[in-house]
Amino acid sequence: MMTLNGIPLSYFLILSTIMFFVGIYGFLTRRNLITILMSVELILNSVNINFVAFNKFLHPDKFEGQFFALIVIAVAAAEAAVAIAIIINIYRHFTTINVEDVDEMKY
Amino acid sequence: MEQNQIMFAILGAVIVLFSILTVTSRRILRAAVFLLFVLVATAGIYFWLNYQFLAAVQLTVYAGGIVVLIIFSILLTSNISEKFEKVELRKIAFSALAALAGIILCIATILQTDFLLREVTPAEIDMKAIGRSLLNYGENGYALPFEVISVLLLAAMIAAIVIAKKSKTREL
Numbered sequence: 001m002m003t004l005n006g007i008p009l010s011y012f013l014i015l016s017t018i019m020f021f022v023g024i025y026g027f028l029t030r031r032n033l034i035t036i037l038m039s040v041e042l043i044l045n046s047v048n049i050n051f052v053a054f055n056k057f058l059h060p061d062k063f064e065g066q067f068f069a070l071i072v073i074a075v076a077a078a079e080a081a082v083a084i085a086i087i088i089n090i091y092r093h094f095t096t097i098n099v100e101d102v103d104e105m106k107y
Numbered sequence: 108m109e110q111n112q113i114m115f116a117i118l119g120a121v122i123v124l125f126s127i128l129t130v131t132s133r134r135i136l137r138a139a140v141f142l143l144f145v146l147v148a149t150a151g152i153y154f155w156l157n158y159q160f161l162a163a164v165q166l167t168v169y170a171g172g173i174v175v176l177i178i179f180s181i182l183l184t185s186n187i188s189e190k191f192e193k194v195e196l197r198k199i200a201f202s203a204l205a206a207l208a209g210i211i212l213c214i215a216t217i218l219q220t221d222f223l224l225r226e227v228t229p230a231e232i233d234m235k236a237i238g239r240s241l242l243n244y245g246e247n248g249y250a251l252p253f254e255v256i257s258v259l260l261l262a263a264m265i266a267a268i269v270i271a272k273k274s275k276t277r278e279l
Contacts, residue, residue, distance in 0.1 A: 007112060015152075017214055020209075020213075029202045038129060058222060066160075067249050077169075085266070085271040087180060
């Protein structure tokens with residue numbers, strides 16, 4: 001089994017798996033919209049680790065994984081900006097961002 | 108153990124510990140700071156893999172940009188001295204069960220898979236090569252995703268301004 005500085009590929013994958021499912025756990029248990037957004041950021045970040053590790057171990061002569069990670073970072077930034085605009089708008093109408101109190105779409 | 112392995116172990120431990128604290132902390136501002144630690148440790152992983160450019164992007168965009176945005180919105184919408192109420196035990200149990208089942212399934216699959224590792228000479232990853240392939244549309248060129256992402260960022264910026272703008276006609 002090939003290792004990089006003594007660390008095999010599977011360690012990176014296990015690390016990102018744990019991070020991904022911790023994000024899923026947060027997504028399921030949290031009630032506040034901002035903390036749900038933070039869980040989504042954790043999930044996106046764990047996917048990035050996967051892309052980069054595959055790039056380094058399987059195709060070190062190419063850039064694919066690195067550019068995928070860059071694009072995911074850009075999408076995450078755009079998503080955070082739009083989500084926070086929506087959250088602030090919700091706060092103006094309902095004066096709360098708890099998902100259980102925000103139960104009507106019409107305003 | 109070598110220095111590199113110790114470094115990886117520290118980064119991995121920081122990531123696991125602080126991501127768990129991010130989703131369980133009952134104070135929202137602390138959760139945001141724990142998220143910052145996770146993102147910085149991820150940048151450390153990229154440095155460990157010798158991807159300096161990506162680590163710099165991670166630090167500036169994620170740790171610098173998104174976390175500041177999240178902290179601003181926390182300060183605008185939440186009372187930071189207030190704690191969240193406790194989550195029901197039933198909800199915790201079922202969510203943890205789902206997450207644990209997923210972790211076990213994925214790790215079992217990862218450990219069984221034989222990845223086709225190839226011995227090739229690694230490419231030079233300096234800023235010049237990255238810049239060239241970002242603007243190149245031939246082989247190893249990424250001009251199309253680069254353009255798409257710039258249009259997406261413009262659209263997201265306009266959308267954020269339009270959504271968050273105060274509407275003058277519909278004052279309640």
